[in-house]
Amino acid sequence: MALNFVYEPAKKSVLSRIAAALNYFFCIIGVFVCLIAAFALWHKEAPLSFKENTALRLSFDTDLYEDRPSDLAGALTFGNPPTVADVVLGLNRAAKDPKITALVGYLPxxxxxxxxxxxxRDAIIAFGETGKRTVVFAPSFGEMGGGLGAYYLASAFKEIHMQPTGEVGVAGVSVESPYFRKALEKIGVHPSFGARYEYKTGADSLTAEKMSAAERENLKELIDGFLTQAAADIGKARAIPAERMKKILTDGPYFADTTLNMRLVDKTGxxxxxxxxVREQYADMADFFDYAYATEPRPSAKDDVxxxxxxxxxxxxGDSVFGGGAYASVLGTATFSGNLRDAADDETVKAIIVRLDSPGGGYIPSDTMWRELNYVKSVKNKPVVCSIASMAASGGYFISLGCDAVFAEPSAITGSIGVFGGKMVFKNLLAKLDIAVSSVNVGKNAGLISPAADFTPEQRKFFEQSLDRVYADFTAKVAERRGFDAKKLDKIARGRVFTGAQAVENGLIDGIGGLTQAxxxxxxxSGVKVPLPLIEYPIQPTRFEMLSDFLMSGKLKTTGIVPKFKSLLKRDFRVFFDGFSVEK
Structure with missing residues (x-):
């Protein structure tokens, strides 16, 4: 009898088939990416050129950020957005460029x-002071109010045009603060927090039933500072006395026909x-962001920067996460320290400018970043200058103490030298829902941060000591860096928040200004005659590099997606400003 053996291949599992399909997919993607890269190298885009007598059109409906996403998911979410630095430095270059003779702003x-x-605004004014024309158009500056910020920016232009149906929606500043304590009590949630001291009101929306006298006092000082500064600046631009302008800013809104007689607007149309x-008067009208990109400095690897x-x-x-703004993003110790040390080790980098925009955060990571800045200054001997974007409050101000000099605009938010912390206790809510919680704790403070129970007396004592320790260290560092005695320290600490102008008056920062002054x-x-080219550090990866990183790692980071959702949970809901925001 003959035996016939028939070979039958083993059947592949579903997972194996999926893995093979993914393998083929990524191979095809890899080939496609290589073809794109080869084409990009072969077909380089011709550099943009600009005619004599060119007007630049700057539209403010473009989202402006303070940094950019550096990974594929973030780039897909936000694109490659322009920054405030792009606008300021681009305007500075345009002011010196003889081919550029006008700036046309669009403020929808x-x-x-x-x-x-x-x-x-300062950069626009500097552009106009070179003798070049500046004109802005807005359909309306807010509607039923909410237009203070837009009109403040528009006042930097020599000419303001508005649609005949528009409004100048300046109506003062309104602050509303919701307080949730009673609502939380009704559902059985107890906020167990502590603070140092009365002006540190970050948890008051959870723990208080109404605005405290200290917070009301601090907010009134801030709002008056904002309005006084805006009135002085707008009044100077529109040739209207500051006191009269302050009254105008609080008595609105105003319809278009009224604004012409009040000299708030130059023309309706x-x-x-x-x-x-503009097209008749100038040889060309080019997009401002195209100009800014085409003219940005591109030094060689050997040039000083x-x-x-x-x-x-x-x-x-941990790592930083781009989310689009100070509250939606994460400033991580690992990313910041790594970038700082890389710049410090780069021999072509002669000074470092830290663009800071932070509402605060953890005490220990703030201290870590403070130490890294001091290391760069003392060990690497490189100057570090801080430019506050919108805010450097609490932990953000803590970080700034490590810099050689700190600059902020008059209405930036800073200070808040204090600490608060605690936990939400859900014990009564769990009982209402008939949810039992069992635990095994080894150690008297093992359940210190448990949300199922409030602090024991011993745990409360430790918690209060921890707040005292953080506050003592924070204030000691402020006193040493700024040369304050105990009396002066008590006046500016205790959680008080300051505008940039108030911070200069009180010695908390070194000067008024932005990136230009930094x-x-x-x-x-650094001992150079003129500022060197300013280069983002680390250099922003290209889309090809982001895609290559994704293909090589096989991981798609969620930068720019998850933070937006997380920010809804973490945002401070207590303060709403009518007409402008403290943070972007």
Whole structure:
């Protein structure tokens, strides 16, 4: 009898088939990426050129950030957004460029903090002071109010045009603070927090039933500072006395026909009429962001530079996460320290400018970043200048203490030298829902941060000591860096929040200004005659590099997606400003 053996291949599992399909997919993607890269190298885009007598069109409906995403998911979410630095430095270059003879602003909407408005506003004024024309058009400056920020920015232009149906929606500043204590009690949630001291009101929305006298006092000082500064600046631009302008800013809104007689607006009309006029008067009208990109400095690897390191977000241990703003982003110790040390080790980097925009965060990571800045200054002997974007409060101010000099716009938010902390206790809520919690604790303080029970007396004692320890260290560092005695320290600490102008008066920072002033200070400290080219550090990866990183690692980071959701849970809901925001 003959035996016939038939070979039958083993059947592949479903997972094996999926893995093979993914393998083929990524191979095809890899080939596609290589073809794109080869084409990009072969077909280089011709550099943009600009005609004599060119007007630049700057539209403010473009979202402006303080940094950019550096991974594929973040780039897909946000694109490659322009920054406030791009606008300020681009305007500075345009002011010196003889081919550029006008700036045409378009203000359909605005999403900038008051400090960012002031920094861009200063750059527009400097552009106009060279003798070049500046004109802005807005359909309306807010509707039923909410237009203070937009009109403040518009006042930097020599000519203001508005649609006949529009409004100048300046109506003062409104602050509303919801308090949730009674609502939380009704559902059985007890906020167990502590603070140092009465002006440190970050947890008051959870623990209090109404605004405290200290917070009301502090907010009134801030609001009066904002309005006084805005009135002085707008009044100077529109040739209206500051006191009269302050009354105008609080008595609105105003319809278009009224604003002409009040000298708030120069002309009413429509955008097409202004654009037709510009095209007749100038050889070309180019997009501002195209100009800014085409003219940005591109030094060689051997050229000396200044490094710009963004420090944006809530301060935490670990990696930074781009989310689009100070509250939505994470400022991580690992990312910041790594960037700082890389810049310090780079021999072509002669000074470092830290662009800081942070509401605060963890004490220990704040201390870590403070130490890294001192290391760069003392060991690497490189000047570090801090430029506050919108805010450097609490832990953000803590970080700034490590810099050689700190600059902020008059309406930036800083200070808040204090600490608060605690936990939400859900014990009564769990009981209402008939949810039992069993635990095994080895150690008297093992359940210290448990949300199922409040602090024991012994745990409360430790918690209060911890707050005292953090406050003592924070204030000691402030006193040493700023030369304050105990009396002066008590006056500016205890959680008080200051505007940039108030911070200069009280010796908390070194001067008023933005990136332009920070660059000048960096040049002075590094011993160069004029500021060197400012380069983002680390250099932003290209889309190809981001995609390559994704294909090589096989991991798609959630930068720019998850933070937006997380920010909804973490945002401080207590303060709402009418007409502008403290943070972007």
């Amino acid at each position: 909407s605005l999403d900038l903090s008051l400090a960012q408005i002031q920094e861009i 429509y955008i097409d009429a202004l654009e037709d006029e 200044f490094a710009l390191i963004p420090a944006i977000g809530t301060i935490q241990t 660059l000048e200070k960096a040049a002075e400290l």
